[in-house]
Amino acid sequence: xxxxxxxxxxxxxxxxxxxxxxxxxxxxxxxxxxxxxxxxxxxxxxxxxxxxxxxxxxxxxxxxxxxxxxxxxxxxxxxxxxxxxxxxxxxxxxxxxxxxxxxxxxxxxxxxxxxxxxxxxxxxxxxxxxxxxxxxxxxxxxxxxxxxxxxxxxxxxxxxxxxxxxxxxxxxxxxxxxxxxxxxxxxxxxxxxxxxxxxxxxxxxxxxxxxxxxxxxxxxxxxxxxxxxxxxxxxxxxxxxxxxxxxxxxxxxxxxxxxxxxxxxxxxxxxxxxxxxxxxxxxxxxxxxxxxxxxxxxxxxxxxxxxxxxxxxxxxxxxxxxxxxxxxxxxxxxxxxxxxxxxxxxxxxxxxxxxxxxxxxxxxxxxxxxxxxxxxxxxxxxxxxxxxxxxxxxxxxxxx
Ligand SMILES: Cc1ncc(COP(=O)(O)O)c(C=O)c1O
Numbered sequence: 001x002x003x004x005x006x007x008x009x010x011x012x013x014x015x016x017x018x019x020x021x022x023x024x025x026x027x028x029x030x031x032x033x034x035x036x037x038x039x040x041x042x043x044x045x046x047x048x049x050x051x052x053x054x055x056x057x058x059x060x061x062x063x064x065x066x067x068x069x070x071x072x073x074x075x076x077x078x079x080x081x082x083x084x085x086x087x088x089x090x091x092x093x094x095x096x097x098x099x100x101x102x103x104x105x106x107x108x109x110x111x112x113x114x115x116x117x118x119x120x121x122x123x124x125x126x127x128x129x130x131x132x133x134x135x136x137x138x139x140x141x142x143x144x145x146x147x148x149x150x151x152x153x154x155x156x157x158x159x160x161x162x163x164x165x166x167x168x169x170x171x172x173x174x175x176x177x178x179x180x181x182x183x184x185x186x187x188x189x190x191x192x193x194x195x196x197x198x199x200x201x202x203x204x205x206x207x208x209x210x211x212x213x214x215x216x217x218x219x220x221x222x223x224x225x226x227x228x229x230x231x232x233x234x235x236x237x238x239x240x241x242x243x244x245x246x247x248x249x250x251x252x253x254x255x256x257x258x259x260x261x262x263x264x265x266x267x268x269x270x271x272x273x274x275x276x277x278x279x280x281x282x283x284x285x286x287x288x289x290x291x292x293x294x295x296x297x298x299x300x301x302x303x304x305x306x307x308x309x310x311x312x313x314x315x316x317x318x319x320x321x322x323x324x325x326x327x328x329x330x331x332x333x334x335x336x337x338x339x340x341x342x343x344x345x346x347x348x349x350x351x352x353x354x355x356x357x358x359x360x361x362x363x364x365x366x367x368x369x370x371x372x373x374x375x376x377x378x379x380x381x382x383x384x385x386x387x388x389x390x391x392x393x394x395x396x397x398x399x400x
Pocket of ligand 1: 046108110178182210212241249252253
């Protein structure tokens with residue numbers, strides 16, 4: 001009997017979703033893999049190689065022993081939301097309601113994504129300062145939102161009011177503000193935040209702010225939360241998390257603070273996406289948020305020492321560095337080394353010198369714009385950074 005041909009539709013039903021088609025694997029994670037393969041010191045991905053504070057590790061263990069091992073309330077354990085509300089109210093200057101204005105998520109990453117999904121519709125335009133943390137592109141792509149980029153110009157990574165005004169159209173719904181900023185280390189000034197807030201109010205636009213480096217600040221720079229500014233409470237989503245402040249990037253605990261209407265919508269996305277963040281680690285988060293002021297002062301002082309050390313190592317090695325005032329990255333110009341682009345330079349750096357960084361192009365919508373830059377993370381022990389210094393001597397000796 002003749003074989004009936006398979007209908008062509010079988011093939012087409014096996015295709016994947018178009019919304020993922022343009023997404024490529026994170027360059028940062030790719031560099032981490034390459035670093036492991038070549039035994040390079042990994043200054044690409046932003047996670048510490050030193051321990052988390054003992055108090056919060058003990059609190060996590062106690063929570064597990066006390067059998068806080070089942071689902072927490074979807075939008076966050078009550079004890080953790082209460083602690084978050086207490087601390088966030090101080091930063092934002094208004095009483096954050098833990099029952100209606102907080103969603104605890106699996107990291108700031110999920111909080112950003114759930115916020116995009118919860119407040120934006122396909123076709124809405126989102127303004128993003130560039131260079132930008134690479135997740136915001138996929139956040140837009142998966143939501144169907146359209147990014148519009150505003151350039152931060154070195155050396156100060158400043159923007160002009162004209163550039164910002166030009167990015168707005170009648171489809172603009174949101175602006176993403178990441179301060180202190182990854183990758184540039186910029187801390188948006190009060191004046192800049194006032195300008196952004198003024199545009200938000202005038203154009204009826206939401207600010208989605210990523211404040212994950214809130215406590216990692218240098219040289220007297222201060223963090224301004226946009227939701228603390230006049231008229232911004234009702235038009236902001238403030239995203240933050242435990243990862244960076246408490247050196248627990250693997251715990252995956254973050255949150256979004258927003259008015260009840262936005263929160264209601266963000267919670268729906270979060271519920272169906274992940275149900276909830278790890279219950280015992282939220283309990284440990286209560287301890288984290290109760291650490292004394294001295295913890296944050298020490299954190300900033302320790303990071304200042306690491307920043308200064310890596311800055312001097314990179315400058316001695318031939319990089320032209322943009323000094324960061326917040327977060328834990330240094331963007332550096334690689335022009336002096338004469339490579340055709342950042343990717344080839346980083347591959348050389350990993351394979352021949354034994355140090356991994358992130359190619360600058362991964363922070364720009366047009367890769368050519370970052371072809372002369374690379375980013376180094378300095379959330380590492382001083383001894384790790386000293387070893388980087390020894391290895392980078394080889395770079396100077398070979399290329400300069
Ligand atoms: C700007 C920024 N936002 C968010 C994250 C991720 O935060 P989380 O670990 O809470 O998902 C990172 C991590 O590098 C980051 O740099």
